[in-house]
Amino acid sequence: MDFFNDFRIKIIIIFLLVLISILAVNIFELDFYIFTWLENGIYNIMSPFFNLLDSTGNYLSGIYQSFFQSRELLEENQRLRQELSEQVIINISLNEVARENQRMREMYNLDSAHIDDLDLLGSRVTGQAPSSWEQRIMINKGSNQGVEERFPVISFNGHLVGKIINTGVNSSQIMMVNDPDFSVGARVSRETSRATGVVRGQPGETGQLIMERIDWDADIEEGDLIITSGISDQYPRGLPIGKVVEVFSDNFGLSKSAYIDYNLGNQDLEELLIILEY
Amino acid sequence: MRQKAFYILALFLIIILQTTFFHRLPAASYGPDLILVVVFTAGFLSGSQTGIAIGFLAGFLQGILLGSGFGLYTISRMLIGAAAGLLKGNVYKESLALLCLILFFVTFFHEILIFLLSEQVILRVGFQTVLVNRLLPASFYNMLVGMLLYILMIYLIPVGGFQDEQKN
Numbered sequence: 001m002d003f004f005n006d007f008r009i010k011i012i013i014i015f016l017l018v019l020i021s022i023l024a025v026n027i028f029e030l031d032f033y034i035f036t037w038l039e040n041g042i043y044n045i046m047s048p049f050f051n052l053l054d055s056t057g058n059y060l061s062g063i064y065q066s067f068f069q070s071r072e073l074l075e076e077n078q079r080l081r082q083e084l085s086e087q088v089i090i091n092i093s094l095n096e097v098a099r100e101n102q103r104m105r106e107m108y109n110l111d112s113a114h115i116d117d118l119d120l121l122g123s124r125v126t127g128q129a130p131s132s133w134e135q136r137i138m139i140n141k142g143s144n145q146g147v148e149e150r151f152p153v154i155s156f157n158g159h160l161v162g163k164i165i166n167t168g169v170n171s172s173q174i175m176m177v178n179d180p181d182f183s184v185g186a187r188v189s190r191e192t193s194r195a196t197g198v199v200r201g202q203p204g205e206t207g208q209l210i211m212e213r214i215d216w217d218a219d220i221e222e223g224d225l226i227i228t229s230g231i232s233d234q235y236p237r238g239l240p241i242g243k244v245v246e247v248f249s250d251n252f253g254l255s256k257s258a259y260i261d262y263n264l265g266n267q268d269l270e271e272l273l274i275i276l277e278y
Numbered sequence: 279m280r281q282k283a284f285y286i287l288a289l290f291l292i293i294i295l296q297t298t299f300f301h302r303l304p305a306a307s308y309g310p311d312l313i314l315v316v317v318f319t320a321g322f323l324s325g326s327q328t329g330i331a332i333g334f335l336a337g338f339l340q341g342i343l344l345g346s347g348f349g350l351y352t353i354s355r356m357l358i359g360a361a362a363g364l365l366k367g368n369v370y371k372e373s374l375a376l377l378c379l380i381l382f383f384v385t386f387f388h389e390i391l392i393f394l395l396s397e398q399v400i401l402r403v404g405f406q407t408v409l410v411n412r413l414l415p416a417s418f419y420n421m422l423v424g425m426l427l428y429i430l431m432i433y434l435i436p437v438g439g440f441q442d443e444q445k446n
Contacts, residue, residue: 011330022349039341049294053294130293202402
């Protein structure tokens with residue numbers, strides 16, 4: 001009976017009350033202003049440390065590179081210059097096509113949400129949230145720079161990376177496309193197919209997403225590029241998500257699903273673009 | 279009081295390192311979950327009361343960094359802190375081989391808890407897949423790296439700090 005003395009009973013009761021409160025807040029999705037205020041306050045206090053550590057790491061890495069990797073940097077510089085001059089030529093011809101496309105759209109009164117129209121903000125990745133079940137990263141831009149929740153985020157090559165889920169004063173958190181809670185309307189980008197579905201993140205480090213709710217007779221095959229459909233208004237249409245690697249029957253043949261290779265390892269993400277307006 | 283300040287300082291340091299640096303390490307997808315090790319160490323060395331308090335703080339801070347505030351991790355970390363406190367007085371703090379084993383099972387139990395309480399995970403992945411691809415490798419990896427942190431912590435902890443501060 002000594003085990004259940006007054007002190008221990010008090011601790012056990014407090015412990016259970018805290019547990020029940022947390023469960024209630026989560027199950028019923030209660031939103032208390034004081035909690036939100038507290039969370040934002042603590043996040044804003046901690047985020048400068050992440051930014052500081054990230055800047056220090058980059059500074060040290062820069063020193064290391066300038067001392068020990070100067071030869072590689074020179075070679076890379078030369079290669080990039082060559083690629084740039086090739087891209088300039090390609091760009092000129094693409095501009096011609098874009099202008100022609102614009103004229104056609106105007107002729108047929110088509111609405112033109114295009115990647116060139118996006119208002120973008122560059123940011124640096126400062127950290128990854130400490131859980132491998134959830135795929136969340138942190139960046140060094142926040143509400144001071146006009147970032148708001150739900151803004152889409154893309155990589156520098158235009159691939160969809162995720163969306164903003166929380167903003168601090170000078171930092172924000174991103175839920176990535178491979179997070180199990182993430183979902184986005186998507187469609188096949190092929191001249192002969194516009195099949196639609198919903199792309200969701202997969203738990204674990206599979207390197208793949210899943211596209212669900214595709215019509216059972218939809219035309220979708222291995223190698224198809226999947227892009228955002230733009231149906232939900234939360235993402236601009238046409239952002240590349242990944243390529244189909246496997247298509248299979250789902251819901252007892254009533255629909256199809258597909259695995260999507262999104263080829264976007266966290267390790268490669270250093271700079272990202274936030275879409276402020278589209 | 280010095281012990282609690284030490285745990286809080288260690289926790290902040292580990293959270294900052296875990297967030298900015300550890301994901302660049304090899305096998306980063308398996309952890310290591312050093313926040314869990316700090317909570318376990320606090321509970322094991324200083325009793326359930328301290329374990330629960332540090333577990334609550336760790337889970338809350340982790341929730342903030344995940345964008346979920348008071349969430350799943352607050353519950354799981356508190357439970358680990360409470361369970362670690364039950365071992366206090368029953369296992370020598372120097373029994374490193376036994377503690378290795380305990381840390382393995384603590385990580386394993388914690389990962390199972392997260393799996394069971396995450397509706398987006400449990401409804402979409404089979405337990406066997408999670409066991410082979412996630413639970414066992416993550417527990418083993420955390421045991422190896424976590425033991426280094428545990429040893430570091432017992433040497434750094436304030437002198438005479440192994441007495442439980444609770445007055446019961």
